[in-house]
Amino acid sequence: MTHNRESVVSGWDQATLKLNGMQIQLSDKNLLFRGQENVLTVEFPSPIVSAARLGVGINEEGLNLEATPPFNRDVKDTFSWTIKPDEGRSGPVVLVLYSAEIQLPLMLSCSVIASDLDSELRVLLGGVAIPPGGATYSGEGTQTLTLDYLNGELLKNVPLALDAVLETGFLPGEITGEPALRELTTPHEWEVTWPGKDGTFKLKLFSEQEKAVLLTPIVRVEQALESVSFNFVELVGDAPLPIPPEEYLYPANYFSRPCALILKDSEGSPLQGISITISQPDNPDWIKTTDQRGKVPYFIANSENSVGHTFKVLAMAELPKGQGLAELWVKIVPAQNT
Structure with a gap:
């Protein structure tokens, strides 16, 4: 036929x-x-x-x-x-x-x-491009991922998929997307969700067969830092010292003055066994561990500073998740009778 x-x-x-x-x-x-x-x-x-x-x-x-x-x-x-x-x-x-x-x-x-999608678009997480050094988020979260096309609308309506490349801390399946990860879709918008745990990952955007790929800078997730109270106080009686920008007045004729730091959690309970590093200009760092009252002593030193001079005393608490900071602004005032 x-x-x-x-x-x-x-x-x-x-x-x-x-x-x-x-x-x-x-x-x-x-x-x-x-x-x-x-x-x-x-x-x-x-x-x-x-x-x-x-x-x-x-x-x-x-x-x-x-x-x-x-x-x-x-x-x-x-x-x-x-x-x-x-x-x-x-x-x-x-x-x-x-x-x-x-x-x-x-x-x-x-x-x-280009097969390198970096040349064609930017990934926006929560409306913001991920910086080259990465982005850090606190605790469990969901962010909307969208695309900023760099060359008109060449990739609009082209099927693309999103995936999470796990680096540290996260297990497979803990980072999710809507639409689902690894599924090609033409609406280029995803809701990316992660749990409240420490970890890092990158996001990978790709076309069919991964012929074109983009890998974002790293995304870091840290557990939410527990709210703490961390303050300079009088060594005896625990009366609070001035909080910056208010200054602590230090008479010029005193070589040193005692004080302390107290660290408590959000419920007011002392945090014991936390390392505290206290720094003051022209003096070596003072490193102590909080006692059962959440307290460490410290002696402010006058290193031949003249009347009117000011300096800062900084204290850093090494908390289980992150760091706590306390600050005292010291001003040298005229001598007082002892």
Whole structure:
């Protein structure tokens, strides 16, 4: 039985089109990767076409593409082209398939992009780009991830997926997304949720078959720091010393004056066994551990500072999660009778 090619007026809808090994639909926005060989194949279920050509249609950016076999030359029997865009630029382009044996040409809408998606978009977490040094969040949280397209809308409506690359602390499944992680989706917005535990991870955005990939800077999650009370007080009686910007008045004729620091949790219970480092200009650091009252003593020293001089005494508490800071501003005042 012979096939009457002259009777065929439309046949592209019978063809199976593949780009880089993946079947594509006529309505897809297809990706061509800069500086790489992209293979387009067309297969028909019956011999309705004996020769076809591939050309370049709309190319507003003036992108330079090469093809093997060359554009606009007849290819017979086996329809396959290797298309290589220049490395330098991204942009939209339309490829055109046509044959004398099919009445109308077929238009393939394409986006020429870099395989490194850093060149094409920015990832925004909570509306803010993740800094190169990473971002830190406290406790359990959910952030909305969106995309900031850098080259127009080349990637709009292109299926992309999101995944969490675990670094430390987190177990598989503890970081979730909506839409689900690792599933291709065209709405480019995800709700990313993590538990309230210490850990680090990166987010990976990728196209089908991971032909194009972006890996974000690191995201750090720290358990919420428990609220603490950490203050300078009188050594005897525990009366609070002035809180900055109010100054603690230190008579010039005193070589040293005793004080203390008290560390308590949010319920007012003393925190015992916490290392406290106290620093004062021109003096070695004083390192002590809080006692059962959450207290450590300290002696403020006057290192030949003149009347009117001010200096700061800083105390750092090494808490289980993070650090606590207390500060005392000292001002030297005229001598007092002892």
